[in-house]
Amino acid sequence: xxxxxxxxxxxxxxxxxxxxxxxxxxxxxxxxxxxxxxxxxxxxxxxxxxxxxxxxxxxxxxxxxxxxxxxxxxxxxxxxxxxxxxxxxxxxxxxxxxxxxxxxxxxxxxxxxxxxxxxxxxxxxxxxxxxxxxxxxxxxxxxxxxxxxxxxxxxxxxxxxxxxxxxxxxxxxxxxxxxxxxxxxxxxxxxxxxxxxxxxxxxxxxxxxxxxxxxxxxxxxxxxxxxxxxxxxxxxxxxxxxxxxxxxxxxxxxxxxxxxxxxxxxxxxxxxxxxxxxxxxxxxxxxxxxxx
Amino acid sequence: xxxxxxxxxxxxxxxxxxxxxxxxxxxxxxxxxxxxxxxxxxxxxxxxxxxxxxxxxxxxxxxxxxxxxxxxxxxxxxxxxxxxxxxxxxxxxxxxxxxxxxxxxxxxxxxxxxxxxxxxxxxxxxxxxxxxxxxxxxxxxxxxxxxxxxxxxxxxxxxxxxxxxxxxxxxxxxxxxxxxxxxxxxxxxxxxxxxxxxxxxxxxxxxxxxxxxxxxxxxxxxxxxxxxxxxxxxxxxxxxxxxxxxxxxxxxxxxxxxxxxxxxxxxxxxxxxxxxxxxxxxxxxxxxxxxxxxxxxxxxxxxxxxxxxxxxxxxxxxxxxxxxxxxxxxxxxxxxxxxxxxxxxxxxxxxxxxxx
Numbered sequence: 001x002x003x004x005x006x007x008x009x010x011x012x013x014x015x016x017x018x019x020x021x022x023x024x025x026x027x028x029x030x031x032x033x034x035x036x037x038x039x040x041x042x043x044x045x046x047x048x049x050x051x052x053x054x055x056x057x058x059x060x061x062x063x064x065x066x067x068x069x070x071x072x073x074x075x076x077x078x079x080x081x082x083x084x085x086x087x088x089x090x091x092x093x094x095x096x097x098x099x100x101x102x103x104x105x106x107x108x109x110x111x112x113x114x115x116x117x118x119x120x121x122x123x124x125x126x127x128x129x130x131x132x133x134x135x136x137x138x139x140x141x142x143x144x145x146x147x148x149x150x151x152x153x154x155x156x157x158x159x160x161x162x163x164x165x166x167x168x169x170x171x172x173x174x175x176x177x178x179x180x181x182x183x184x185x186x187x188x189x190x191x192x193x194x195x196x197x198x199x200x201x202x203x204x205x206x207x208x209x210x211x212x213x214x215x216x217x218x219x220x221x222x223x224x225x226x227x228x229x230x231x232x233x234x235x236x237x238x239x240x241x242x243x244x245x246x247x248x249x250x251x252x253x254x255x256x257x258x259x260x261x262x263x264x265x266x267x268x269x270x271x272x273x274x275x276x277x278x279x280x281x282x283x284x285x286x287x288x289x290x291x292x
Numbered sequence: 293x294x295x296x297x298x299x300x301x302x303x304x305x306x307x308x309x310x311x312x313x314x315x316x317x318x319x320x321x322x323x324x325x326x327x328x329x330x331x332x333x334x335x336x337x338x339x340x341x342x343x344x345x346x347x348x349x350x351x352x353x354x355x356x357x358x359x360x361x362x363x364x365x366x367x368x369x370x371x372x373x374x375x376x377x378x379x380x381x382x383x384x385x386x387x388x389x390x391x392x393x394x395x396x397x398x399x400x401x402x403x404x405x406x407x408x409x410x411x412x413x414x415x416x417x418x419x420x421x422x423x424x425x426x427x428x429x430x431x432x433x434x435x436x437x438x439x440x441x442x443x444x445x446x447x448x449x450x451x452x453x454x455x456x457x458x459x460x461x462x463x464x465x466x467x468x469x470x471x472x473x474x475x476x477x478x479x480x481x482x483x484x485x486x487x488x489x490x491x492x493x494x495x496x497x498x499x500x501x502x503x504x505x506x507x508x509x510x511x512x513x514x515x516x517x518x519x520x521x522x523x524x525x526x527x528x529x530x531x532x533x534x535x536x537x538x539x540x541x542x543x544x545x546x547x548x549x550x551x552x553x554x555x556x557x558x559x560x561x562x563x564x565x566x567x568x569x570x571x572x573x574x575x576x577x578x579x580x581x582x583x584x585x586x587x588x589x590x591x592x593x594x595x596x597x598x599x600x601x602x603x604x605x606x607x608x609x610x611x612x613x614x615x616x617x618x619x620x621x622x623x624x625x626x627x628x629x630x631x632x633x634x635x636x637x638x639x640x641x642x643x644x645x646x647x648x
Binding site for chain 1: 360431435436588
């Protein structure tokens with residue numbers, strides 16, 4: 001019984017990180033129909049910034065966290081401005097290839113600068129284990145789940161209730177009409193990237209609390225799995241991304257629990273393939289008809 | 293008016309190409325066998341051949357079909373492991389090698405079919421992700437299958453060792469020739485035009501009565517088949533296989549070759565596969581920067597020339613000869629007095645006269 005609970009907590013913990021990252025994918029896809037492959041690597045940059053701030057600048061954990069989130073946000077906006085804006089009217093294939101290029105650029109630059117070996121990130125958040133129903137739960141697990149849930153609530157509020165959120169929804173509905181209604185397309189898209197990347201920054205900090213190291217390729221697998229989560233939930237849908245994230249996290253935890261942890265990655269991608277074959281729009285996705 | 297007349301008749305065109313290709317094969321093979329080209333460089337040249345097959349085969353799916361499969365390394369891995377296992381069982385017999393290659397290609401094509409039928413119902417991005425996931429699954433399976441089956445097949449992370457090194461220059465480039473020929477003729481046929489129409493507009497081509505699912509699957513399977521053959525050649529060239537050689541990075545490397553050369557240009561794929569394989573060898577000192585440069589190139593090409601360096605332009609030796617002959621005749625007999633469209637007719641008349 002206790003094993004089930006601890007695996008459940010594990011699943012929720014990694015699931016909430018996946019959900020945060022998946023939200024970024026989903027928001028960007030919703031607004032410019034782009035699979036932002038570089039999103040996972042923004043997480044990696046966040047981890048390196050936290051490591052630099054803690055180890056080389058000897059900043060306090062709080063400052064390091066803030067710095068990492070700011071760096072991720074800026075990076076997301078810069079990538080959008082430099083690489084994606086010039087291609088907004090070109091075929092989707094070019095945009096997708098650019099995104100892959102950016103992702104590889106970030107990974108390889110990190111490898112060049114920081115070398116391939118993993119850097120140990122000092123503990124960012126520490127606290128006592130908490131006793132829930134006779135089961136000791138790690139403090140970081142609680143923090144991870146709580147922070148992600150709060151971020152998701154804030155994001156939902158932002159998208160549903162604020163003016164900027166309305167603009168984002170309008171642009172994702174119909175870009176041209178939104179422009180005619182006086183919405184500033186560039187700033188809305190940049191804002192979406194900023195929010196998505198900030199979420200990735202938070203995700204990166206939470207990830208570093210659980211797995212305290214930074215390596216050049218850490219973002220790619222995390223990003224891919226978060227992406228699977230976004231597809232599972234229905235890409236373009238925010239609640240879908242959250243549900244998908246938790247599903248993937250729990251699925252992974254249970255695959256590990258039954259002793260098949262080497263097949264973890266395979267199972268995640270098998271889920272992806274099954275979802276794409278039987279319900280390509282995901283759990284909460286909408287069907288979009290294409291016009292000639 | 294554009295002059296589409298073919299001055300050189302069709303069989304002769306093939307003959308010219310075949311003769312030139314055979315001469316190239318024989319000359320290079322002699323240079324390698326006699327040792328004028330050192331063994332190391334001979335290996336690099338074989339490697340260029342493997343990459344040409346990979347790039348040209350990915351070009352079917354990316355350039356002609358307009359999809360973005362990200363799991364090409366997965367098909368290559370299947371072909372490589374299949375033919376390596378066959379060659380190990382056959383203890384390196386050179387006569388078995390072509391069959392091992394074809395077996396590798398067929399198994400890869402089978403997987404292409406299995407993954408293609410469901411995948412190709414999806415569009416654009418979804419297809420990209422699905423193939424990416426598939427490539428990763430292949431890698432995970434190759435890593436872990438031994439533990440599940442309980443006997444040694446792929447050797448897990450350690451990989452297959454001591455694969456007979458049966459790949460040589462001749463067989464690699466004969467395969468390159470066959471690959472290019474088959475893909476070229478396929479693209480010039482009715483099937484090829486159907487595939488191109490899917491790239492231009494899938495819905496429109498479907499409404500013209502083209503069975504898009506069939507042609508997408510066909511393109512995908514042919515692409516997987518040749519990737520499998522390239523994998524077999526790779527295994528025979530390098531002698532060691534490990535699953536980590538066929539990761540996502542490898543798929544991207546092949547994609548860079550196709551994109552840089554120009555999506556939909558076979559000549560572009562051949563050229564960029566050659567340059568991108570030879571250049572890193574020449575610039576060994578900058579090995580660390582290779583992937584950084586690759587990714588930068590990918591982004592810059594997409595921003596400034598999304599169709600790739602060659603676009604859809606395809607080099608044709610005979611086309612060039614045609615033009616030269618026309619120009620030559622135009623300068624000497626007509627002196628530009630005749631309108632452009634008459635020139636072709638005059639040339640045909642002349643040729644007919646000669647034949648009589």
